Amino acid sequence: DGGITQSPKYLFRKEGQNVTLSCEQNLNHDAMYWYRQDPGQGLRLIYYSQIVNDFQKGDIAEGYSVSREKKESFPLTVTSAQKNPTAFYLCASSWDSSNYGYTFGSGTRLTVV
Amino acid sequence: SQQGEEDPQALSIQEGENATMNCSYKTSINNLQWYRQNSGRGLVHLILIRSNEREKHSGRLRVTLDTSKKSSSLLITASRAADTASYFCATDPGYSTLTFGKGTMLLVSP
Numbered sequence: 001d002g003g004i005t006q007s008p009k010y011l012f013r014k015e016g017q018n019v020t021l022s023c024e025q026n027l028n029h030d031a032m033y034w035y036r037q038d039p040g041q042g043l044r045l046i047y048y049s050q051i052v053n054d055f056q057k058g059d060i061a062e063g064y065s066v067s068r069e070k071k072e073s074f075p076l077t078v079t080s081a082q083k084n085p086t087a088f089y090l091c092a093s094s095w096d097s098s099n100y101g102y103t104f105g106s107g108t109r110l111t112v113v
Numbered sequence: 114s115q116q117g118e119e120d121p122q123a124l125s126i127q128e129g130e131n132a133t134m135n136c137s138y139k140t141s142i143n144n145l146q147w148y149r150q151n152s153g154r155g156l157v158h159l160i161l162i163r164s165n166e167r168e169k170h171s172g173r174l175r176v177t178l179d180t181s182k183k184s185s186s187l188l189i190t191a192s193r194a195a196d197t198a199s200y201f202c203a204t205d206p207g208y209s210t211l212t213f214g215k216g217t218m219l220l221v222s223p
Binding site for chain 2: 006033035040041042043045048058088090092097098099100101102103104105106107109
């Protein structure tokens with residue numbers, strides 16, 4: 001089945017640690033996106049990539065980093081510089097968002113302990 | 114920045130009733146999309162309406178778009194308990210990424 005897979009589903013981070021969230025898609029989509037969701041605030045764009053080896057900052061990129069070495073993969077690293085990382089992280093991909101919208105993964109819930 | 118704003122923030126109805134959610138936005142759009150999110154899960158694309166369309170149907174869903182008022186509405190007819198979820202509108206300017214609103218939480222009671 002084609003789809004987009006995020007792992008892990010739950011992740012716990014200690015203060016000062018970097019953690020990496022995985023996002024893999026087998027839909028052959030060119031574009032991929034990372035959103036952060038906090039209660040009552042909807043989705044906020046962190047980073048996006050429209051093609052391999054290229055990515056752009058979204059509205060809240062500070063404290064995060066990404067890479068896009070393969071079409072299928074778009075991992076997100078939450079660095080120690082992100083002061084409030086506890087949130088629900090959603091990855092999405094699209095082929096032609098103006099006609100078909102985005103396909104989302106099932107999310108990773110990150111908690112700082 | 115978030116462009117779409119859904120109204121109401123929360124809606125509680127009985128099974129069989131219709132549910133209407135509204136979305137307002139601020140700038141020009143190429144299209145507007147509605148998504149559904151079950152608790153703790155990812156979003157699912159429901160329907161897309163282009164700026165030159167006024168109404169669109171998909172099963173029990175009816176979406177309207179009024180570009181002069183910069184607003185859209187999502188109507189779910191004959192609601193079921195399984196429709197309980199959060200619903201988000203997303204605006205597509207045509208040259209950049211989607212911008213999502215904060216969502217409407219719908220509770221359908223049996």
